[in-house]
Amino acid sequence: MATATPRQRRKDARPQELLDAALELFVEKGFAATRSEEVAARAGVAKGTLYRYYPSKDELFKAMVRENLSEHIVASAAQAAQHEGPIAELLGLMMQAWWAKIGHGKAGVVCKIMMVEARHFPELARFYVDEVITPTQNLVGDLIARGVRSGEFRAVPIEATVHLLIAPMLHMMLHEHSFGSHQACHHTMSPEELLDAQMSLLLHGLLATPD
Amino acid sequence: MATATPRQRRKDARPQELLDAALELFVEKGFAATRSEEVAARAGVAKGTLYRYYPSKDELFKAMVRENLSEHIVASAAQAAQHEGPIAELLGLMMQAWWAKIGHGKAGVVCKIMMVEARHFPELARFYVDEVITPTQNLVGDLIARGVRSGEFRAVPIEATVHLLIAPMLHMMLHEHSFGSHQACHHTMSPEELLDAQMSLLLHGLLATPD
Amino acid sequence: MATATPRQRRKDARPQELLDAALELFVEKGFAATRSEEVAARAGVAKGTLYRYYPSKDELFKAMVRENLSEHIVASAAQAAQHEGPIAELLGLMMQAWWAKIGHGKAGVVCKIMMVEARHFPELARFYVDEVITPTQNLVGDLIARGVRSGEFRAVPIEATVHLLIAPMLHMMLHEHSFGSHQACHHTMSPEELLDAQMSLLLHGLLATPD
Amino acid sequence: MATATPRQRRKDARPQELLDAALELFVEKGFAATRSEEVAARAGVAKGTLYRYYPSKDELFKAMVRENLSEHIVASAAQAAQHEGPIAELLGLMMQAWWAKIGHGKAGVVCKIMMVEARHFPELARFYVDEVITPTQNLVGDLIARGVRSGEFRAVPIEATVHLLIAPMLHMMLHEHSFGSHQACHHTMSPEELLDAQMSLLLHGLLATPD
């Protein structure tokens, strides 16, 4: 049996190591401000080694996005759950799951990067729109529509409601990444509590007395 | 009193013209990808002239942000209105006003730029947090609190509610700027309709039957 | 009257200075082995200045060839002389003129460079073939044909004769440039004497007794 | 006696295979533009293996030239034939032989490469001059001189005549390698016909009426 040599083992791990290093640095400093040598250094290799695996900084970026997005896509699809109980409950669970699995981790960070660099990588942006944004909106939109049809929800406009469900989570993440290091800007509640509160608020509304 | 010559008038307008050009380009291409010569060209002056007004690209950026933020700050403060009727109405008006005056215009764009470049300009980010984010959150938070005290609103958690009010608008703007050019990603409703729908949704909640 | 400032005067001279520097270095070391910084240095400017005038090393090369070829082309055309006496005399004069004006100077050197780099710059090679080689061959070929028709020359094959007239001069130049610095390789006759001898040899042939 | 294993045979052939690959590539793309990995790949070995046989790209080049030149040298020497008939006949045969065995094949190509890279490899150029150019010129020069002494030839200047004999062949080869791929530049005669025509022309001269 061919035992992998240490060298081979390192080689196999390289692409992932480089992608991870790239993700970290692109988040920390942005794409343009990250030098390819830094990525290599953080991955523990020399400048030239990076180019054995990715033929340019742009390709590295694209690979990094796709790599981290694929989890996202799979996760999104998997959540097209077959849930029986009330839709409201399902929505709450899905939002918590999204935060725990995506918003809180690498995939969430990629959302920020995509937003920042979309103009510079139009094909990638289209890919992101087609594979992530649109499916997610459709998924959530279908659930809302189901709830409306079943009488669980009021006859709300779908698109606006989807937006209202998704935006706070995305924004929370963007905010943390951009201004999270400033004391005055930390949310005093945990993200989970915030989500719960938002969900409850969304369901019951602000008003004390329904008109 | 010396009447300003056309030249003098031209010169007095320079800083603003440069700042406007910078804003446009930073939005279009990002900070790093915008060359200082382009900014000068769009403002109709030569490369060297830019440096007579702003000693470096970084300083130009900071001046641009501060310039466009000041409107925002003033606007925010001005809205700390002495409103008499129900808070819900006030909130709705404020959100519409925010979108019309800020989110839709230059100041909104600056929010995106700040988010993207916050890591690169920490003092500026702090300034933004202190002068824009925190005051805005306090303003909205106070209104919510007032509404709760007066019995107009349920006893909702302030912070989460503020977040839920602000995030959708900010996110709409970011989204338009990042992916707006992709067909699949255009909102089919106008921003104004979206805002109305959101406000209504927020006030009454999703559920058809209050529990 | 707008007097050219020293700066302007230098600027106007730059392209030519850079082209001259490039020619020298490309001849000395070849295209690939010449660093763009060296070209700039020899022209007395900094690295970056080169790129104000030529957007890449390749474009610099092409400009250099075209610049030096244009003389050649003009010269070739001008030699399409309206000569009355014997063609043999004309051919001799033309070869001497070619050597004096072209082979001996920069344009000749460009022939070597074109030969060496033809594979790397196919469009340029085609340009060279169309604008220099083919016209020259046609010009000489027409003269031979005229001589044959008038009975001055034997009924020699045109193409081979053209080749036999041109090759020695070109080869002399290539040889000088490649091996001229090696003592054992210097021709002991001057190029002019060599040309005379060759012309005479070509006209009368090697054989002592015509058969 | 140990019979060579296939592996051993393979190994013994390596240097030649590498040299052949190098020759092909250096001709196709020039020395600088040929990557050592390409040479290895064309020879069917890995990059590192090349360096077990030749310690550097420069040394590979030198070995390649020397290898292919040695044939040339031997061939040149062998042609210093003891021919009895007229020298003119011998010269014609020698030129045909040179074209068939050298000009047309690898050794001819090496002449082009030497010419192009002479400046970069001065010792090699000297070697080439001493071992190839000078002997060849001496050989041809001696034959001319013999013909002059025997009364077969007119009292032509030796050096110019040697040049006139050699240049067309060399130039034909260089030309084919540089511009051969351009339609407008193909000779319409075969090289052999060209040689015949040249020889005949050289012997009898251009003029219809000997003076």
Place this chain on the structure above:
DNA sequence: TATGAATGAGGTTTCATTCAT
């Protein structure tokens, strides 16, 4: 011995900034 992953010097090119005019 052969391999090919890794290295890093060195090349091309960009662009913020300076400064003579």
Place this chain on the structure above:
DNA sequence: GATGAATGAAACCTCATTCAT
């Protein structure tokens, strides 16, 4: 003040060479 030619630091990328396996 305004200009834009000039600069050179710094980024990207290549590839000859090394060396662990």
